[in-house]
Amino acid sequence: MTEDNPELEGLEARLETESKALHVNLNELKSGGYIKQRQKDKFTIRLRCPGGAMSVERMRKIAEVAEKYAEGRVHLSVRQSIEILDVDIAHFDAVAEELREAGQDIASCGPRVRVPTACGGCEYNPNGLMDTQAHALMVDEKFFGTECPHKFKITFAGCQIDCPRARGADLGFVGQVEPELVPAECTACEICVKRCEDDALVMVDGLPVRDIEKCTLCGDCVKACPFDAMIQGQAGYAIWVGGKGGKKMRLSDHILDMAQEEDVEGLIQKTLDWYIANGDKRERIGRTIDRVGMDDFKEEVLS
Ligand code: SF4
Ligand code: SF4
Ligand code: SF4
Numbered sequence: 001m002t003e004d005n006p007e008l009e010g011l012e013a014r015l016e017t018e019s020k021a022l023h024v025n026l027n028e029l030k031s032g033g034y035i036k037q038r039q040k041d042k043f044t045i046r047l048r049c050p051g052g053a054m055s056v057e058r059m060r061k062i063a064e065v066a067e068k069y070a071e072g073r074v075h076l077s078v079r080q081s082i083e084i085l086d087v088d089i090a091h092f093d094a095v096a097e098e099l100r101e102a103g104q105d106i107a108s109c110g111p112r113v114r115v116p117t118a119c120g121g122c123e124y125n126p127n128g129l130m131d132t133q134a135h136a137l138m139v140d141e142k143f144f145g146t147e148c149p150h151k152f153k154i155t156f157a158g159c160q161i162d163c164p165r166a167r168g169a170d171l172g173f174v175g176q177v178e179p180e181l182v183p184a185e186c187t188a189c190e191i192c193v194k195r196c197e198d199d200a201l202v203m204v205d206g207l208p209v210r211d212i213e214k215c216t217l218c219g220d221c222v223k224a225c226p227f228d229a230m231i232q233g234q235a236g237y238a239i240w241v242g243g244k245g246g247k248k249m250r251l252s253d254h255i256l257d258m259a260q261e262e263d264v265e266g267l268i269q270k271t272l273d274w275y276i277a278n279g280d281k282r283e284r285i286g287r288t289i290d291r292v293g294m295d296d297f298k299e300e301v302l303s
Pocket of ligand 3: 115181185187188189190191192193208224225226228229230255
């Protein structure tokens with residue numbers, strides 16, 4: 001179930017009538033991760049799964065609860081959540097309690113910081129340059145549920161392939177790396193030059209030389225070099241802000257390169273402070289930036 005798709009007017013009216021009969025506020029329930037389905041008295045319960053990773057023990061418990069209190073069916077959301085389908089409102093407390101005992105919390109919807117998403121990152125993905133999973137857990141612990149003018153999604157990608165679409169999030173972090181040449185190992189094979197899609201490498205006096213204006217810090221030349229002559233230097237995150245999907249998409253803006261991991265938490269805090277101070281109700285941060293100005297945003301967040 002996705003909350004970004006507007007419901008049909010008639011369906012909304014029917015759900016409203018049902019909620020009154022149940023003596024519940026659908027918006028409050030949705031804020032707590034309980035989303036009304038089309039079916040009478042049935043809800044989808046969205047679970048809190050930062051970075052989309054969990055132990056199989058927790059997975060077993062989720063399966064057990066889905067069989068015991070629902071129809072034994074779950075949905076994997078596009079933002080790495082597990083959603084238990086077809087839960088009757090009468091079972092909310094029992095579901096939440098049993099899940100909590102297994103260390104599984106329920107997610108949150110509405111105008112607040114959502115559960116962060118992340119790819120596998122450098123912990124086990126060969127392309128990963130940054131520890132995206134660790135950063136997703138940090139965001140979940142420190143920022144999840146922070147109230148904002150509208151929803152606020154944070155995503156971490158381990159490299160520029162950007163599988164989790166960090167560049168479509170309100171705040172996206174994308175792994176980068178500074179390539180370093182070890183001249184003594186270089187055979188002048190030019191494989192790295194041919195591999196660079198940004199034309200940032202040229203051979204000068206038998207060695208590849210990098211144009212830092214053109215280099216996007218993608219690391220492809222490091223991966224391509226068969227002689228360990230182009231090696232991985234310092235890694236960091238490119239930061240993108242203001243992306244959103246929905247009916248009126250907005251592409252995110254690139255605001256910084258090579259942010260270090262010790263800066264991630266502070267950058268998120270400053271971004272949220274600016275958004276909360278400047279955003280209008282139901283306005284995503286990208287629109288706030290369009291209205292207030294990127295210069296103002298950068299001055300507050302990057303200074
Ligand atoms: S974004 Fe990069 S590191 Fe992350 S899963 Fe994709 S290829 Fe691997
Ligand atoms: S890091 Fe990427 S963009 Fe930079 S020189 Fe290497 S391949 Fe080219
Ligand atoms: S691929 Fe490696 S060995 Fe070949 S030119 Fe580039 S740095 Fe030198």
